Amino acid sequence: MSTATSKGRPTDQQSGKQVEELVQAAVRFAGDSGDGMQLVGGQFTSASAVFGNDVATFPDYPAEIRAPMGTLAGVSGFQINFASRDIYTPGDRVDVLVAMNPAALKVNLKDMAEGGTIIVNVDEFDEASLRRAQYDANPLETGELSRYRVYPVPMTQQTLEAVRETGLGPRDAGRCKNFYALGLVCWLFERPLEPTRRWINAKFARTPAVARANLLALEAGYAFGETAEMFSQRYRIRPARLAPGTYRNLTGNQALALGLVTAARLAGKPLFYGSYPITPASEILHDLATYKHFDVRVFQAEDEIAAMAAVVGAAFAGAIAATGTSGPGMALKQEALSLGVMTELPMVVVNVQRGGPSTGLPTKTEQADLWQAVMGRHGECPLPVLAAQSPADCFWAAIEAVRIAVQYMTPVVLLSDGYLANSSEPWRVPGKSDLPTIEIVHATDPATFRPYARDAHGARPWAIPGTPGLEHRVGGLEKADVTGEVCYVPENHQRMTELRAQKVANVVQDVPDQAVFGAPEGELLVVSWGGTFGAVRTAVEQAREKGRSVSHAHLRWLNPMPRNLGDVLRRFRRILVCELNLGQLQWLLRARYLVDAQGLHKVQGRPFRVGEITARIDEVVGGRA
Amino acid sequence: MSTAADSPELGAKAFKSDQQVKWCPGCGDHSILVQVQKVLASIGACRERTVFVSGIGCSSRFPYYMGTYGIHGIHGRAPAIATGVKCANPALDVWVVTGDGDALSIGGNHILHTIRRNVGLKIILLNNRIYGLTKGQYSPTSEFGTRTKSSPQGSIDHPIHPISVAIGSEITFVARTIDTDVAHVQYVLRRAAAHKGTAFVEVYQNCQVYNANAYGWATDRETKADHLLYLEHGKPLIFGKNRDKGIRLNGDTPEVVELGRVRPDDLVIHDEKAADSSMAFRLARMHYPAFPEPVGVFRAVEKPTYEELMMAQIAAERERHGPGDLEKLFRSGDVWEVTATDQG
Numbered sequence: 001m002s003t004a005t006s007k008g009r010p011t012d013q014q015s016g017k018q019v020e021e022l023v024q025a026a027v028r029f030a031g032d033s034g035d036g037m038q039l040v041g042g043q044f045t046s047a048s049a050v051f052g053n054d055v056a057t058f059p060d061y062p063a064e065i066r067a068p069m070g071t072l073a074g075v076s077g078f079q080i081n082f083a084s085r086d087i088y089t090p091g092d093r094v095d096v097l098v099a100m101n102p103a104a105l106k107v108n109l110k111d112m113a114e115g116g117t118i119i120v121n122v123d124e125f126d127e128a129s130l131r132r133a134q135y136d137a138n139p140l141e142t143g144e145l146s147r148y149r150v151y152p153v154p155m156t157q158q159t160l161e162a163v164r165e166t167g168l169g170p171r172d173a174g175r176c177k178n179f180y181a182l183g184l185v186c187w188l189f190e191r192p193l194e195p196t197r198r199w200i201n202a203k204f205a206r207t208p209a210v211a212r213a214n215l216l217a218l219e220a221g222y223a224f225g226e227t228a229e230m231f232s233q234r235y236r237i238r239p240a241r242l243a244p245g246t247y248r249n250l251t252g253n254q255a256l257a258l259g260l261v262t263a264a265r266l267a268g269k270p271l272f273y274g275s276y277p278i279t280p281a282s283e284i285l286h287d288l289a290t291y292k293h294f295d296v297r298v299f300q301a302e303d304e305i306a307a308m309a310a311v312v313g314a315a316f317a318g319a320i321a322a323t324g325t326s327g328p329g330m331a332l333k334q335e336a337l338s339l340g341v342m343t344e345l346p347m348v349v350v351n352v353q354r355g356g357p358s359t360g361l362p363t364k365t366e367q368a369d370l371w372q373a374v375m376g377r378h379g380e381c382p383l384p385v386l387a388a389q390s391p392a393d394c395f396w397a398a399i400e401a402v403r404i405a406v407q408y409m410t411p412v413v414l415l416s417d418g419y420l421a422n423s424s425e426p427w428r429v430p431g432k433s434d435l436p437t438i439e440i441v442h443a444t445d446p447a448t449f450r451p452y453a454r455d456a457h458g459a460r461p462w463a464i465p466g467t468p469g470l471e472h473r474v475g476g477l478e479k480a481d482v483t484g485e486v487c488y489v490p491e492n493h494q495r496m497t498e499l500r501a502q503k504v505a506n507v508v509q510d511v512p513d514q515a516v517f518g519a520p521e522g523e524l525l526v527v528s529w530g531g532t533f534g535a536v537r538t539a540v541e542q543a544r545e546k547g548r549s550v551s552h553a554h555l556r557w558l559n560p561m562p563r564n565l566g567d568v569l570r571r572f573r574r575i576l577v578c579e580l581n582l583g584q585l586q587w588l589l590r591a592r593y594l595v596d597a598q599g600l601h602k603v604q605g606r607p608f609r610v611g612e613i614t615a616r617i618d619e620v621v622g623g624r625a
Numbered sequence: 626m627s628t629a630a631d632s633p634e635l636g637a638k639a640f641k642s643d644q645q646v647k648w649c650p651g652c653g654d655h656s657i658l659v660q661v662q663k664v665l666a667s668i669g670a671c672r673e674r675t676v677f678v679s680g681i682g683c684s685s686r687f688p689y690y691m692g693t694y695g696i697h698g699i700h701g702r703a704p705a706i707a708t709g710v711k712c713a714n715p716a717l718d719v720w721v722v723t724g725d726g727d728a729l730s731i732g733g734n735h736i737l738h739t740i741r742r743n744v745g746l747k748i749i750l751l752n753n754r755i756y757g758l759t760k761g762q763y764s765p766t767s768e769f770g771t772r773t774k775s776s777p778q779g780s781i782d783h784p785i786h787p788i789s790v791a792i793g794s795e796i797t798f799v800a801r802t803i804d805t806d807v808a809h810v811q812y813v814l815r816r817a818a819a820h821k822g823t824a825f826v827e828v829y830q831n832c833q834v835y836n837a838n839a840y841g842w843a844t845d846r847e848t849k850a851d852h853l854l855y856l857e858h859g860k861p862l863i864f865g866k867n868r869d870k871g872i873r874l875n876g877d878t879p880e881v882v883e884l885g886r887v888r889p890d891d892l893v894i895h896d897e898k899a900a901d902s903s904m905a906f907r908l909a910r911m912h913y914p915a916f917p918e919p920v921g922v923f924r925a926v927e928k929p930t931y932e933e934l935m936m937a938q939i940a941a942e943r944e945r946h947g948p949g950d951l952e953k954l955f956r957s958g959d960v961w962e963v964t965a966t967d968q969g
Contacts, residue, residue, distance in 0.1 A: 052961065052963065244965045245962075245963055246955075246963075249958075261951075261954070265951055270713065274709060291949065292938055292939045292942040293939070293942040293943045293947065294954070295939055295949070299709070299712055301738075305702060306702070306708075307705075310705050310706065310712070313696065313710040314712060316709075316713075317717065319712075319713035321713070336702060338699075339699050465694040465714065466673055467673055473642070474696055475688065475689070475697025476698065485644065486689060
C-alpha cells in the first residue's frame with residue numbers, strides 16, 4: 001500500500017471515519033474454490049476500473065474444480081492491484097486479504113505486506129475448519145497475526161440475517177457471503193456498488209430471490225463497514241491519469257479473441273478457429289463462439305492434432321485460420337504445423353503457456369515453451385514467433401500475428417501465458433485509425449500463376465479453391481521451386497529450404513527496431529519477453545529512481561529478432577535476462593549474439609515479483625549506482 | 626465457371642493433372658483414379674470448386690494426379706484437413722482419398738468424428754489390408770494371423786471392419802465396391818457424390834506387391850458371383866451365379882438360404898433408408914467365407930450437415946445481433962470514459 005504523501009487525512013462526512021489517501025493498494029479475496037472468490041474479484045475489478053483507477057489483476061486457482069472443501073488444496077484467490085498512477089503488475093504483496101476460511105488465511109499469509117490488513121470470516125474458524133486447514137490452534141487467538149491488522153467479521157451469520165427476508169434456505173443464503181465480503185471491501189476503498197448491482201440484476205434476472213439476496217448481502221457488507229465500531233478508517237485512491245478515451249477491462253484471453261475477430265474483419269475474411277479445450281486457453285474458444293455474427297467459424301475439434309490440421313485446410317480454402325492451445329497441445333500440433341510451414345499457408349497458432357512438462361501445473365503460468373515455438377517441429381522448419389506483453393496487448397499481438405501470417409504466407413506462433421490469459425487491465429478502445437490495414441490479394445490470373453513463385457517478401461501467392469484456372473496441389477512432399485510440382489532433386493531441396501528460411505528472416509522488415517527503456521548504454525541491460533514485462537519494467541523503473549545505471553529491453557519478436565538487437569546488447573557491460581524458465585531466451589541470445597547474458601530464472605508457476613528482480617539488479621549493480 | 630459438361634470434348638481429361646502417375650503396374654489405384662475422373666466429368670463437377678485431400682500412403686498420392694485443387698496432407702489427418710476446407714468454404718466439393726492404415730490406424734480418431742459430425746466430405750477408403758508404402762507390414766484390416774515382415778509369426782491383431790466402424794459412428798452414407806468392377810465403382814461414386822453429408826466408400830483392392838490375393842475370392846471369375854452380394858434398394862438379397870441363393874433372418878441372425886426352399890418374401894428386402902442402422906450393421910458383419918460379402922450402398926439417410934448447421938448458426942446470430950460491428954463489439958461490457966478534464 002503506497003501512501004499519497006502530500007495529502008492530509010480528511011474525515012468521511014457521513015461515517016465520521018478517517019479517510020487515508022493512497023496511490024496504490026493490492027487486495028486479495030481468498031476462499032474455498034466454491035466460495036465465488038473469482039467472481040467477486042472480477043466485480044471489485046470492474047468497480048475499480050469504472051471508478052477510474054489503473055488496475056492489474058491476478059487470479060490464482062487450483063486445477064481441481066472442487067477440491068475437498070476447506071482444505072489447503074482447495075483455496076482459490078483473486079488479487080487486484082489498483083492505483084491512481086500507471087501500474088504494470090498485480091502487486092508483490094497483499095495489503096488487504098479477505099480470508100473466507102482458515103485454509104485461505106494459511107495459504108495466503110506468506111504474501112502479506114508487513115502491517116497489512118486481514119479481514120477474516122470468523123464464523124468459519126471453528127474446530128473442524130481449523131483441522132482441515134491443518135491448524136493446531138486458532139491463529140486468531142495465538143497472537144501469530146500480531147504483525148497485521150486483523151478484523152474478525154462474522155460474515156456467514158451477518159449474511160444469513162441480511163438475506164432472511166428472501167426466504168432462501170440456509171444453504172443458498174450462505175452462498176451470498178462472497179457478496180457480503182465484496183460489499184465490505186467496497187466500503188473500505190470507497191468503491192461504488194452500482195456496477196455490481198447492475199451485474200447481479202442481469203446475472204440473476206431469472207431468479208429474482210437470488211438476485212435480491214445477493215444485493216442484500218452486498219449492501220449489508222457495505223453497511224457493516226460504515227456502522228460497526230471495528231473499522232476506524234477507510235482508504236481513498238483517486239482515478240489514475242489514463243490517456244483520454246473509452247476504456248474496458250479485459251483479460252488476456254478476452255483480448256486475444258477480440259484481436260482475432262478484429263484481424264479477420266480487417267482482412268475482410270471469415271475467421272476459422274479450430275481448437276481443442278485446454279487450460280488456460282479455452283476462454284479464447286468460448287469467447288469466439290459468441291462472435292458468430294462476425295462470421296466466426298468455430299470448430300471444437302476431436303483433438304489437438306485435428307484442430308491444427310483443420311486450420312491448414314481452412315487456410316488453403318481462404319479463411320483467416322487460427323488455433324489456440326497450451327504446451328501439451330502445442331507438442332501435439334507440431335507435425336501438422338510443419339505441414340503449414342511446408343505448404344506455406346497463413347495461419348496463427350496461439351500457445352497460452354502453462355507450467356510443464358506434461359500436465360505439469362495446468363492453471364499456473366510459465367514461459368518454458370519458447371524453444372518449442374522457435375525450434376520445435378521437425379526438419380528445417382522456421383516460423384515467426386511473437387509474444388504479448390500484457391493482457392490488453394494480447395489484442396494487438398493477435399492482429400500483428402495475422403498481418404504477418406498473410407503477408408508472408410507462413411504460420412505464426414503467438415505466445416501468451418497463464419498469467420496474461422487470466423489477468424486483466426484497462427484496454428483503451430481503439431478507433432478506426434488506430435487499427436492497421438490487412439490487405440489480401442489472392443492470385444487470379446491463370447496466365448501468370450505459379451504456385452511457388454515469390455514476391456518481394458519471399459511469399460508465394462495465395463490462390464484459393466473456387467478460382468478458375470488456378471487448380472494446384474500443395475502438400476507435405478518437397479516442391480519444385482516456382483512450379484510447385486513434387487520434386488526430389490537434391491539441389492532443389494537445399495534451395496527451397498533456404499527460401500523458406502529467408503522468407504521468415506525477411507519478417508525482420510516488419511519488426512520495429514528494439515527500443516530501450518532508460519539510457520541506450522550503461523552498466524546493466526535487463527532483457528525480458530512476454531508476460532513478465534510489467535514486473536521487469538517496474539523493477540527497472542525503481543532501480544533508475546535509485547540512480548542505478550540500468551535499462552530495460554523487452555522483446556516482442558522472438559523470431560526474427562529486431563535488426564539492431566545485437567548493437568543494443570553490446571552497449572551494456574552486463575545483460576540480465578529475466579524469464580519464467582531455466583534460461584531459454586538467455587540461451588538464444590548467447591547463441592545468436594555471442595554475448596555473456598546472465599539469467600534470472602523462476603519456475604514456480606507464478607509471475608515474477610518486482611522485489612525478486614530488484615534484488616537481483618541490486619546484486620549485479622549494487623555499489624555501482 | 627468451366628465444367629466438363631460444358632465442354633464434353635474435355636471430359637475426364639479435364640480432371641487429370643500433368644503429373645506422371647507413379648503407382649505400381651496393375652494396382653487398383655489406377656482404375657479408381659480413372660473412374661473418379663470419369664464420374665466427375667459425367668456429373669458435371671466443377672474443376673475449380675473441387676478439392677481432393679489425402680493423408681499418407683500409396684493411395685494418398687491421389688491429389689497430385691487430379692486436375693483439381695488438392696492437399697496431400699500428413700498421415701491420418703486428411704479428414705481433419707478436409708473439415709477445415711469445407712468449413713472455410715462449404716460451396717466446395719471436398720473428397721478425401723485414404724487407405725486402411727491412414728484412415729483406421731493413425732487417423733482412426735478423425736474418421737470417427739468426421740463421420741459423426743456428418744461433414745459434407747466424400748471419403749474413398751482403398752482397402753488392400755496391408756501397408757504398401759512402408760513396404761508390407763500388416764494393417765488394421767489385415768486378417769488375424771497375417772504373416773508380414775513385422776509379423777513373421779502371424780499378426781496377433783484382430784482386424785476392424787471399415788463399414789462397421791462407419792455405421793457405429795452414425796454414418797449417413799456408406800457403400801462398398803471392388804476395384805475390378807468398373808461399372809459398379811462408377812455407380813457407387815456417383816451415389817456418393819450426390820449425397821449430402823459424409824459419404825464413406827470402401828473399395829476392395831489387392832496390393833499387387835504385398836497382398837496380391839487379398840480379394841481373390843471376390844475377383845475370381847468362376848466364384849465371385851457366389852461370394853458377392855449386390856445390394857439394391859427395395860430388392861430382396863439374392864446372389865449366386867444362378868441367382869439361386871438369398872439371405873433371410875433367422876431371429877436376429879442372417880442366414881444363407883436356397884431360393885427354391887423358401888418363399889421369396891421371406892428374404893431380407895434391402896432398405897438403405899432404414900431409420901434404424903441395425904440391419905445395415907448386420908450386413909456389414911457378413912464375411913467371406915461364411916457369407917457372400919455385400920457390395921453397393923448399405924445406408925443412405927439424410928441428416929443436416931455440419932457445415933449447414935455451422936452456417937445456420939452464423940446466420941441466426943446475424944439475424945439476432947446484426948452483422949458484426951467492431952465498434953459495438955469493442956464497447957460491449959462495462960466501459961468507462963476518461964476525458965482530458967479528468968486529468969486534473
